[in-house]
Amino acid sequence: MKSWVVCAALLALVPTAFAQNAAPAGAKEQVAQDLLDKVRQQLKDAPVVRGGFEQEKSIKGFRQPLRSSGEFVVAKDKGIVWHVLKPFESTLVVKPDSLQSRRGDGEVSMQMRAEDEPVLRTVNAMLFAVMSADLVQLRKFFEVSGKSQASGWQMHLVPRDPLLAQWLASVDLEGGPFVREVRLKEARGDSSIIRIQDARAESRLSDADAAQFR
Template identity: 75%
Template sequence: MRAWILCMALAAGISPAFAQKPAAAPTEPAAQDLLAQVRQQLKDAPVVRGQFTQEKTVKGFKQPLRSMGDFLVAKGQGIVWHVRKPFASSLVVKPDSLQSRRADGSLSMQMRAEDEPVLRTVNAMLFAVMSADLVQLHHFFEVSGKAQASGWQMRLLPRDPMLAQWLASIELEGGQFVREVRLQEARGDSSLIRIEGAEAASQASDSELAQFR
């Protein structure tokens, strides 16, 4: 996940146009119907917690790179992505910054929106993907897919040409929560993130909120 976010930040950073939020795109009838059906299934919660497993497939390597851990998505605060295995680390994505921390909590990397203005837009896009924020997703991507009683699927194609040079597509599957995220990079690498045990909460704990300070 950290590699995905950093690559997206770098890709977006070379596009001045992407530093501004894309104008609201006209919603095609099919996409409008799909978003309405997905919205009916999604659970709108201030806080979502869960676990994840990730497989990163890199061209030239036979075996995928695997990691696992847990995450927190808090509206108005951001995302905390804890990698537990194979090496402990964490990534904190806030509206105005991105931080990478070592297992002991010490800071290993930090990017601020005041230094990298595009970061605010990138972080908004990441939050939209992880929380399936349908309005924001349609700002950043062309949306297609299907919805049925057992769940929904969406395919996202980036609207920004410079971002499309790195990111070919994102595929989301879910029900009340996002269950899978598939990232296909333009150069051939791909990632599959599976979300398990997702739970909604009305608020984050004090210790969880402390991670955003």
């Protein structure tokens, strides 16, 4: 996830799909709210979600995508730990007010704090909202469209915030009880696909995971 978060944090697309919709703003907001209500019925609410991931990042000018895989933990009110195992081990810890990257040996390779980079707080909240499918926060950061059916749900997200829109063109989410796939399109033309594997709910963080957020 390091490449994804760094692109998102340091990640302009006018939401033309919505501009082409002739429905009044109030009607569009109601449609979006109805969708989120249906998605909420499917999502599993848990204090901790753990799983694995595979990520492909396509960069303009490169024929082959960059691939990585590993494991993650998303904890309410704490943040995200994204542990890359292949091709090289690294760990990214995203907290509400900071972002830290560590090498495989535990040495810190990057540190960003909201007090130095005020936009980081917004970006981290957006990333947490995407990974945890926090519907209240998603509605805050994005224009929402999509569909929900018995087999799962899909959401297309376009940034409301002009600052986010400078870096991030859109996000597409698919899921059921948990997020299954995240597709990110950056304004500069790069894109990422993150496939979530074996996601499961847990009641609390392990001691080792809790130590990552200290």
